[in-house]
Amino acid sequence: xxxxxxxxxxxxxxxxxxxxxxxxxxxxxxxxxxxxxxxxxxxxxxxxxxxxxxxxxxxxxxxxxxxxxxxxxxxxxxxxxxxxxxxxxxxxxxxxxxxxxxxxxxxxxxxx
Amino acid sequence: xxxxxxxxxxxxxxxxxxxxxxxxxxxxxxxxxxxxxxxxxxxxxxxxxxxxxxxxxxxxxxxxxxxxxxxxxxxxxxxxxxxxxxxxxxxxxxxxxxxxxxxxxxxxxxxx
Numbered sequence: 538x539x540x541x542x543x544x545x546x547x548x549x550x551x552x553x554x555x556x557x558x559x560x561x562x563x564x565x566x567x568x569x570x571x572x573x574x575x576x577x578x579x580x581x582x583x584x585x586x587x588x589x590x591x592x593x594x595x596x597x598x599x600x601x602x603x604x605x606x607x608x609x610x611x612x613x614x615x616x617x618x619x620x621x622x623x624x625x626x627x628x629x630x631x632x633x634x635x636x637x638x639x640x641x642x643x644x645x646x647x648x649x
Numbered sequence: 650x651x652x653x654x655x656x657x658x659x660x661x662x663x664x665x666x667x668x669x670x671x672x673x674x675x676x677x678x679x680x681x682x683x684x685x686x687x688x689x690x691x692x693x694x695x696x697x698x699x700x701x702x703x704x705x706x707x708x709x710x711x712x713x714x715x716x717x718x719x720x721x722x723x724x725x726x727x728x729x730x731x732x733x734x735x736x737x738x739x740x741x742x743x744x745x746x747x748x749x750x751x752x753x754x755x756x757x758x759x760x761x
Contacts, residue, residue, distance in 0.1 A: 558755035563675015643670035
C-alpha cells in the first residue's frame with residue numbers, strides 16, 4: 538500500500554475476455570456440464586445423471602449452446618441402435634487446467 | 650474414443666467446488682471487480698470507473714458480498730479527508746493465476 542499506482546488505469550484488454558468467460562461459464566450448468574464431460578464422452582441420459590438436478594429441456598438447450606460455441610461435439614453412431622454422444626472439442630478440453638485451478642482455489646477459499 | 654470408460658461415474662467431488670466457483674464468479678460483475686482489483690487497491694469511484702457500466706448500488710452490493718466472502722478488504726484511512734479503499738485479500742489474490750488462465754482460454758476459444 539502507499540506505493541506507486543496509476544489511479545487512471547483502464548481495465549486491461551484481458552478483461553473483455555474474462556467477462557466473456559464469466560458470462561459463459563457462469564451461465565447456470567455450463568461449467569458443470571463441461572467439467573463432467575472432461576471425464577469422457579457421455580450420452581444424454583448419462584450426462585443428465587452425472588450433472589444431477591438438470592431437466593431435459595435445459596440440458597438440451599445448454600448442449601446446443603456449448604456446441605454452437607465450439608466447445609462440445611455431438612457424435613452420432615449409426616446403429617442400430619443409433620447412439621448419440623457428447624464430447625469435448627479441443628477447445629473444451631483446453632479448459633481442463635483452468636477448471637482444475639479454479640476448483641483448487643474454490644476449495645481453499647470459498648467455504649462450502 | 651472407444652476406450653474404457655465408466656458410464657456410471659458420479660461427478661467428482663471437485664465439481665461441488667467448481668459449482669461454487671461458477672456460482673460466485675459467474676454472478677454478474679464479481680469476476681470483473683476481482684480482476685480489476687488484481688491491479689491494485691482502488692477507491693469506490695476509481696473502481697466504478699475502471700469496471701465500467703456498473704451503478705453505485707450494484708457495486709456496493711457486490712463489494713459487500715466479496716467482503717463477506719473474504720476476498721476483498723475495505724481499508725479506511727482516517728483523514729482528513731477520510732478515504733476508503735478496497736483491496737484483495739490473500740484469498741482474492743490467489744485467484745490471479747486462475748484468472749490469467751481463464752482469460753487466455755477465453756481469448757483463444759471464445760469468439761469476441
